[in-house]
Structures are given as C-alpha cells and as structure tokens.
Amino acid sequence: xxxxxxxxxxxxxxxxxxxxxxxxxxxxxxxxxxxxxxxxxxxxxxxxxxxxxxxxxxxxxxxxxxxxxxxxxxxxxxxxxxxxxxxxxxxxxxxxxxxxxxxxxxxxxxxxxxxxxxxxxxxxxxxxxxxxxxxxxxxxxxxxxxx
Amino acid sequence: xxxxxxxxxxxxxxxxxxxxxxxxxxxxxxxxxxxxxxxxxxxxxxxxxxxxxxxxxxxxxxxxxxxxxxxxxxxxxxxxxxxxxxxxxxxxxxxxxxxxxxxxxxxxxxxxxxxxxxxxxxxxxxxxxxxxxxxxxxxxxxxxxxx
DNA sequence: ATAATAATAGTAATGATTACTATTAACAAA
DNA sequence: TTTGTTAATAGTAATCATTACTATTATTAT
Ligand SMILES: [Mn+2]
Ligand SMILES: [Mn+2]
Ligand SMILES: [Zn+2]
Ligand SMILES: [Zn+2]
Numbered sequence: 001x002x003x004x005x006x007x008x009x010x011x012x013x014x015x016x017x018x019x020x021x022x023x024x025x026x027x028x029x030x031x032x033x034x035x036x037x038x039x040x041x042x043x044x045x046x047x048x049x050x051x052x053x054x055x056x057x058x059x060x061x062x063x064x065x066x067x068x069x070x071x072x073x074x075x076x077x078x079x080x081x082x083x084x085x086x087x088x089x090x091x092x093x094x095x096x097x098x099x100x101x102x103x104x105x106x107x108x109x110x111x112x113x114x115x116x117x118x119x120x121x122x123x124x125x126x127x128x129x130x131x132x133x134x135x136x137x138x139x140x141x142x143x144x145x146x147x
Numbered sequence: 148x149x150x151x152x153x154x155x156x157x158x159x160x161x162x163x164x165x166x167x168x169x170x171x172x173x174x175x176x177x178x179x180x181x182x183x184x185x186x187x188x189x190x191x192x193x194x195x196x197x198x199x200x201x202x203x204x205x206x207x208x209x210x211x212x213x214x215x216x217x218x219x220x221x222x223x224x225x226x227x228x229x230x231x232x233x234x235x236x237x238x239x240x241x242x243x244x245x246x247x248x249x250x251x252x253x254x255x256x257x258x259x260x261x262x263x264x265x266x267x268x269x270x271x272x273x274x275x276x277x278x279x280x281x282x283x284x285x286x287x288x289x290x291x292x293x294x
Numbered sequence: 295a296t297a298a299t300a301a302t303a304g305t306a307a308t309g310a311t312t313a314c315t316a317t318t319a320a321c322a323a324a
Numbered sequence: 325t326t327t328g329t330t331a332a333t334a335g336t337a338a339t340c341a342t343t344a345c346t347a348t349t350a351t352t353a354t
Contacts, residue, residue, distance in 0.1 A: 008320050008331055044334045049311065067212025070310065085273035114272045125261045126232035126239065155300055155351050191303045196342065217341065
C-alpha cells in the first residue's frame with residue numbers, strides 16, 4: 001500500500017479499506033457504498049466498485065466469488081471459510097481450524113448454523129491451459145489482460 | 148418426471164434434459180441454448196432459462212452456483228465436486244471420493260489440473276433465521292415466495 | 295373432441311457491473 | 325511551495341445475464 005508504482009493513496013481508497021475492515025459482514029459493493037457514503041457523501045458507486053476490484057487484484061482485500069447474484073468482499077486476509085444462510089443470504093466466518101468432514105455438529109455448536117449443504121470447489125489450471133502456457137515460454141509480465 | 152401435479156412433459160423440456168445429460172461440460176444457459184437449437188430451431192432462450200431453473204427446483208438437474216458471472220448446470224445428480232480452470236473457465240468433474248485435504252497431488256495425477264486454490268463453502272440456516280422459522284410454527288406449505 | 299390451463303415465443307424490464315469522458319487531485323520533481 | 329504529469333474520480337451511458345410480461349400455443353384430464 002506504498003505510493004510508488006503509480007498507486008495513489010487517495011482518501012476514497014483509504015476510507016473504503018478502513019470501513020471494509022471494520023465490517024465483519026462481507027458486504028456487497030452497494031452495501032459498502034452506503035457505509036462509506038456517511039464519511040464521503042460525494043463518493044460514487046462506481047468508485048467503490050473500481051476500488052474493490054483494484055484492491056482485490058492487489059491482494060489488499062479479498063473478493064468472495066461465491067454463489068448468489070452479487071459479489072461480496074472481505075477485509076480479512078487470513079485464510080478462513082465462510083457460511084451463508086439460505087434464508088437471509090448473510091455470510092459469516094467459520095472458526096479457523098474447522099475440519100471439512102464430520103463438522104456439521106461442531107459448526108452447529110459453534111455458530112448456531114444448521115448445515116444444509118457443503119460445497120467444495122477446487123480452482124486450478126487445466127491440462128490444456130498448462131500446455132498452452134508452457135508453449136508461450138518465459139518473458140511473461142505479471143500483468144495479463146485476459147479480455 | 149411423471150405428468151400429474153401439473154407438470155407437463157413438453158418436447159422442449161425433454162430435449163433440454165436430454166442434451167444437458169449428454170454434455171459433460173456444465174454449460175451455461177446460453178451454451179445449452181445453442182446446442183438445443185440444433186434440434187428445436189424455434190425454441191427461445193427464455194424457455195431454456197425457465198426450464199433449467201424449473202428442473203433444478205424439482206431436483207431433476209443441478210444448478211452450480213459457483214463463482215463467475217454466469218450460472219452453470221449439470222445433468223449429473225450424483226454427489227461430486229467440480230474443478231474450474233482459472234484461465235479458460237471450463238468446469239470439470241472431480242473423481243468421486245477425492246479427499247478435500249492432502250489431495251492436490253492426487254488431483255494433479257488424476258486430472259492434470261494444477262491446484263491454485265481450494266474453496267469450501269458451508270450452506271445452512273443461521274441462528275436468527277432458525278429462531279424466526281420456529282416462531283412461525285407448523286402449517287407451512289412447501290412453496291414459499293421469497294420475494 | 296373439448297375445456298382448462300401450463301408452457302412458450304417474443305419482447306421489455308431489471309439489476310449488477312463495467313465502460314466512457316471531462317474534470318479533479320495526488321505526488322514527484324523543480 | 326509551485327508545477328506538470330497523469331492516476332483517480334463523478335456522473336452517466338452501456339453492457340450482460342437474467343427475469344418478467346403477455347398474447348398465443350400445446351398438453352393433458354375429462
Ligand atoms: Mn470472512
Ligand atoms: Mn458435474
Ligand atoms: Zn439467516
Ligand atoms: Zn483451461
């Protein structure tokens with residue numbers, strides 16, 4: 001979060017990070033916008049979107065791309081899992097160290113959540129793309145435009 | 148998939164199910180639309196969307212609400228996990244019985260995927276909603292309009 | 295065959311997100 | 325401290341996936 005490398009430490013950016021870190025609710029962009037607006041009444045929703053995406057790309061915050069129609073964001077960089085209520089859509093943190101298997105009872109006792117479903121997703125690079133990458137050879141900047 | 152209970156066995160519906168089950172690519176609605184269109188050139192995209200949602204609600208197919216901008220669908224009802232390539236967005240099945248932990252090497256050997264990230268999501272009902280549900284008492288139809 | 299109504303096609307609307315552009319402001323250098 | 329460069333922003337338009345609407349069609353029970 002230093003200046004240099006053309007990253008400017010704007011007041012917008014500082015407030016967005018601060019308010020996201022204060023919240024433990026994994027807000028959507030528009031939810032965080034409503035909070036930030038209390039300190040910066042002239043900020044635009046687009047600025048919140050742009051900065052959340054920017055900061056997630058820099059690894060300063062996390063973007064949760066879980067199911068549902070809206071993206072959610074998390075100021076907590078520690079590795080941890082989430083639990084979502086199927087009724088009200090709220091997302092809570094799971095206590096660290098919770099095992100994936102045989103943990104429904106443990107989760108119920110720790111959080112009060114009744115487990116309905118578990119979802120495990122692995123994210124990686126498929127054989128075809130690995131081959132294509134290898135063929136491209138070295139000399140490969142870190143910044144890639146995927147569009 | 149019987150008639151009765153007001154579910155009509157239309158040709159649209161039959162073809163959508165058949166083509167989804169033939170594919171192992173976890174298609175989006177528009178991808179399946181392009182496939183189904185070869186057999187039913189007059190079908191509309193809305194019909195594909197409506198039926199995919201309808202059939203998922205009936206448990207006849209699965210809706211994958213994983214990250215990404217588009218929903219994906221799966222004709223395979225067996226419990227299994229998925230792996231998504233961060234480069235080309237394709238989604239493949241993981242072999243059944245793969246353990247969640249200590250499995251990166253195993254997945255690499257079985258599928259050729261290089262694991263970058265694992266994501267575990269638990270879905271359940273939070274304490275507040277459980278309480279609210281209990282308060283509503285019995286006499287509760289299965290059909291609930293959440294809007 | 296007929297009546298009741300579920301399903302459809304075509305289109306409009308919605309909602310989240312992204313793109314565009316003139317203006318503003320951060321900051322490195324003087 | 326002032327200045328020049330240009331990243332960031334506000335306001336708005338556009339995009340994209342999905343859902344809603346409605347007149348018409350087609351399925352099923354009788
Ligand atoms: Mn979290
Ligand atoms: Mn599958
Ligand atoms: Zn809840
Ligand atoms: Zn790939």
